[in-house]
Amino acid sequence: MKLSIVATLYNSESYIAEFLLRASNAAKQLVGNDFEIILVNDGSPDKSLELSREFTKNNENLVIVDLSRNFGHHKAMMTGLAYAKGDKVFLIDSDLEEEPEWLLLFSKQMSLKNCDVVCGIQEHRKGDLFERWSGIIFYSTFRWLSGLDLPKNLVVARLMSRRYVNALLTHMESELFMAGLWVITGFDQQPYKVVKHNCSETTYSFYKKISQFINSVTAFSKRPLLGIFIIGCFIFMISALWAGYLIVNWLFWERPPNGYTSLMASIWLLGGMVTAFLGIIGIYLSKVYSETKQRPYTIIRNIYKSADFREG
Incomplete structure (x- = not known):
């Protein structure tokens, strides 16, 4: 398989239809029909799972990985990457703040630079004053404490080669901070400036941001x-x-x-x-x-594909 598109679901029911349409169109322009879209349901409290399951009936490229509960965004992303089979893997959020069409731009950049990763970087961080300043403080403090050259205003969207994804999956931490893992995995990673839209309310509360900051610092810095x-x-x-x-x-x-x-x-x-x-x-x-304790960072409850409906 040439391409895997991986995204997570959490309060995403209003975005699924448009996301799947735009992601499928972008993938078909790039690799024809030789692709898969993997949506990881991270214990979403709305009807994201039910709605996405309906789309699998008529979409043979769509796979739903349903987690047994909410494990967190970063762990859900790693689960989706572990399930992806494509030679290239495009990781992106499903809330349309990041455009599925970036896949085409990232692929062109990857070919020009002959690199393993093309990652999205915001030139100007989106959000209100608190979100912008908290982001500046977080990235500056993390870089100073960890010594890692973490790019400013990094977004989730990134196109990765198979060998990079395989290397990324060798990290076995149960407490994950994806941005740090992306950096320490190495390989040739090229930034691509993007403009992230403000389409939905953030699910990261002030408490979650503080918890993520503490987790990231203690995971990567002594x-x-x-x-x-x-x-x-x-x-x-x-x-x-x-x-x-x-x-x-x-x-x-x-x-x-x-x-x-x-x-x-x-x-x-x-x-x-x-x-x-x-x-x-x-x-x-x-x-x-x-x-x-070596507990798994996620537990999969079920996997849904179009073949399940044909067999039924």
Whole structure:
């Protein structure tokens, strides 16, 4: 098979029909009828599964991978990639904020550059002021902490070669951060500037964004642990100097320290820092605990194809 198109479903019922039409037309222009469209239902609470199953009746190129519950966007994407069989794999969101027709542009770029990946990059991040600034802070902080050259304003849409997808699937983490995995997998990856539309409300709440940030940093960076060590050493040095001053002061001048304000402030400051540091260490330990259990990152409940209806 020449091409696989992979997308996830979550609150996507209003977009499925147009997405399938546009994705199919783009794929036919590129490879004829030698393609598949894989939609991964990530426990969508609306009628995305029912509607997409109806489309499989008359679309032999369509495959629905139904997960047993909501596992998260990144894990659903990896499940779709694992099921894809195409020589090239086009990953994209199904909400039409990313255009299915980018497939043709990405394919042309891949041929010109002779690369393994063409990935979409927003020249200007979409959304309101909070979404734009939170994105800037996230990418800047992640690059500084992880040391990875993560492109700014990266979107989901990307066209990948078979060997790149196979290499990507060798990562066995149960807690996934796809943008980081895309980068560390390597190969020749070329950006393509795109304009992402604002067609739907984001499903990433403020809490989800914070959780993703913590997960991404702890998955790809040891610097928070190094920072704890450095700050601990700094506090120890300051404390030692202060203790030395108090001893000298007591031996030669006999002037006891005045008041308890500085003492209580120091106790609360150090207590808060110790609690925060223990929390950071706890996050790393919880990730180790999660990985050692070796649980699958998704569970597939069923797979639907047009052949199922013909056999029935």
